[in-house]
Amino acid sequence: MTDSYGPDEIDLTIRLTEAPGAPEYIFRLTASGGALAEGCTLPDPPAALEAVSRHGEDIFFPKPGPPKLCTQQYGGPQEAVVTGWFQGREVNSQFSRTDGCEIARWRTMAPLLGGVAGSTGAV
Numbered sequence: 001m002t003d004s005y006g007p008d009e010i011d012l013t014i015r016l017t018e019a020p021g022a023p024e025y026i027f028r029l030t031a032s033g034g035a036l037a038e039g040c041t042l043p044d045p046p047a048a049l050e051a052v053s054r055h056g057e058d059i060f061f062p063k064p065g066p067p068k069l070c071t072q073q074y075g076g077p078q079e080a081v082v083t084g085w086f087q088g089r090e091v092n093s094q095f096s097r098t099d100g101c102e103i104a105r106w107r108t109m110a111p112l113l114g115g116v117a118g119s120t121g122a123v
Contacts, residue, residue: 005085005087005088006088007087007088008032008033008034008087009031009032009033009085009087009088010029010030010031010032010049010052010056010084010085010086010087011028011029011030011084011085012028012029012030012052012082012083012084012085012086012091012112013026013027013028013082013083013084014026014027014028014029014042014080014081014082014112014113014114015080015081015082015083016078016079016080016113016114017078017079017080018077018078019077019078020077025114026041027041027042027114028040028041028042029042029045029048029049029052029112031049031052034053036049042111042112042114043114044111047111048111048112050111051108051109051110051111051112052086052109052112055108055109056086056087057086057087059093059105059108059109060082060086060089060091060093061089068101070099070100070101070102071099071100071101072099072100073099073100073103074097074098074099075097075098075102075103075106076097077097078096078097078106079094079095079096080094080095080096080106080113080114081093081094081095082094082095082109082112095109095113
């Protein structure tokens with residue numbers, strides 16, 4: 001990837017594992033000007049693009065603020081790493097289901113995380 005992505009372009013790679021040592025799933029989401037581009041490998045690219053368009057700014061680039069209080073619950077061993085470009089900015093975000101805040105982030109971006117077992121946030 002290069003850093004020549006414009007403000008209306010999305011090029012994200014998603015690496016998902018369902019448990020430590022489990023096979024890794026790799027997905028890709030690409031879009032330009034709000035429309036899907038060639039190369040998307042997610043099960044539901046339109047839903048993933050909608051989730052990223054709606055929540056990407058807040059999820060990938062959270063603004064500093066007071067500490068969050070998160071419920072201490074465990075949602076599963078799934079982990080995902082999203083890298084690439086979102087509207088001209090470099091993305092390197094990790095997702096897990098280790099507490100209530102992380103489970104909420106996972107559910108918000110579930111279509112981007114591939115829709116495989118666990119990605120819907122079901123406990």
